[in-house]
Amino acid sequence: MKRVHVAAGVIRGADGRVLIAKRPLDKHQGGLWEFPGGKVEDGESAEAALERELAEELGIAVTRSRPLIQVRHDYPDKQVLLDVREVLAFTGEPHGAEGQPLAWVAPEALPDYRFPAANRPIITAARLPDRYLITPDEHSADELLRGLSSALQQGIRLIQLRAPSLSDRAYRTLAADVIELCKGRAEVLLKGPLEWAADFPEAGWHLSAAQLRQLAASGRPIAFGRWLAASCHDALEMSLAASLEVDFIVLSPVQATVSHPDAVPLGWPRAAELLAGFTQPVYLLGGLGMADLAQASDSGAQGVAAIRGLWPGWVDPSGATRTI
Ligand SMILES: Nc1nc2c([nH]c(=O)n2[C@@H]2O[C@H](COP(=O)(O)OP(=O)(O)OP(=O)(O)O)[C@@H](O)[C@H]2O)c(=O)[nH]1
Numbered sequence: 001m002k003r004v005h006v007a008a009g010v011i012r013g014a015d016g017r018v019l020i021a022k023r024p025l026d027k028h029q030g031g032l033w034e035f036p037g038g039k040v041e042d043g044e045s046a047e048a049a050l051e052r053e054l055a056e057e058l059g060i061a062v063t064r065s066r067p068l069i070q071v072r073h074d075y076p077d078k079q080v081l082l083d084v085r086e087v088l089a090f091t092g093e094p095h096g097a098e099g100q101p102l103a104w105v106a107p108e109a110l111p112d113y114r115f116p117a118a119n120r121p122i123i124t125a126a127r128l129p130d131r132y133l134i135t136p137d138e139h140s141a142d143e144l145l146r147g148l149s150s151a152l153q154q155g156i157r158l159i160q161l162r163a164p165s166l167s168d169r170a171y172r173t174l175a176a177d178v179i180e181l182c183k184g185r186a187e188v189l190l191k192g193p194l195e196w197a198a199d200f201p202e203a204g205w206h207l208s209a210a211q212l213r214q215l216a217a218s219g220r221p222i223a224f225g226r227w228l229a230a231s232c233h234d235a236l237e238m239s240l241a242a243s244l245e246v247d248f249i250v251l252s253p254v255q256a257t258v259s260h261p262d263a264v265p266l267g268w269p270r271a272a273e274l275l276a277g278f279t280q281p282v283y284l285l286g287g288l289g290m291a292d293l294a295q296a297s298d299s300g301a302q303g304v305a306a307i308r309g310l311w312p313g314w315v316d317p318s319g320a321t322r323t324i
């Protein structure tokens with residue numbers, strides 16, 4: 001069976017809501033919601049196909065889009081490659097040009113709608129931002145909270161609280177303060193024993209590669225009910241993350257980094273290769289910052305994860321202060 005190549009778009013309104021459409025009952029996966037789009041024609045790029053399909057289906061002209069995620073999925077009766085792009089700019093007012101019902105949905109409400117099975121990672125990708133801040137470990141609790149406040153003001157929406165130098169007790173106290181600070185503004189993922197998760201019901205969890213290996217030994221997905229992410233460094237760890245059905249992963253190190261000077265960098269070509277076969281969103285980490293967002297996206301990643309590269313006011317070696 002030939003895999004059907006499909007281009008689909010995540011379109012956002014000015015208020016951040018995402019546009020979805022209902023598939024006609026008589027079509028494949030009929031009656032379910034979808035991200036508007038359609039089949040890529042022979043010799044056509046996914047970008048061009050998306051522009052053509054969204055003009056036909058919604059009457060809009062897409063002027064700018066970027067790759068968001070690629071999903072290969074095998075239905076019993078059809079194999080698809082969904083090439084999903086984030087629409088960054090368009091003109092016109094979207095309407096159901098083929099009579100299909102449309103809905104504008106807040107990203108966090110997308111899981112409440114019924115989509116085809118292939119769409120789970122797309123929904124996750126549509127809900128996640130393009131940058132994942134990992135906290136630096138060298139600051140006092142007060143400095144860290146001040147830095148996080150600025151980061152929130154600058155638009156950071158996803159944060160991993162990493163503080164390996166703190167005692168368990170100090171980490172847990174800091175975690176409570178960070179969760180309080182970020183409430184309603186950013187998602188916080190904690191890093192530590194998974195048994196702690198019950199004490200922090202509002203936080204997601206970020207598994208280390210070692211935790212990932214341990215949990216994967218149990219052989220079944222974890223039903224966590226909040227954000228669950230994992231650190232991966234190679235194809236094996238990525239396959240463990242996939243089998244546990246974590247929401248997203250961080251793949252590192254792409255480049256040499258000060259926090260892990262001994263680690264051998266993957267480099268961009270190898271990172272892109274590892275991403276190609278993986279269907280969940282991936283943040284690339286390791287010596288990266290905002291300047292690397294476009295390359296990360298072109299390599300198939302959701303975006304960039306960074307400690308220094310996303311920390312407010314960090315001065316890079318060239319002397320320029322980075323802004324987010
Ligand atoms: N556009 C779109 N298609 C999706 C999504 N998820 C998903 O599994 N698909 C599948 O991708 C394929 C492409 O859909 P399509 O609208 O281009 O084509 P179709 O087969 O429904 O209609 P057609 O044969 O008249 O062109 C369908 O098999 C559809 O079930 C999604 O979110 N958006």
Ligand SMILES: [Mg+2]
Binds near residue numbers: 039
């Ligand atoms: Mg279509």
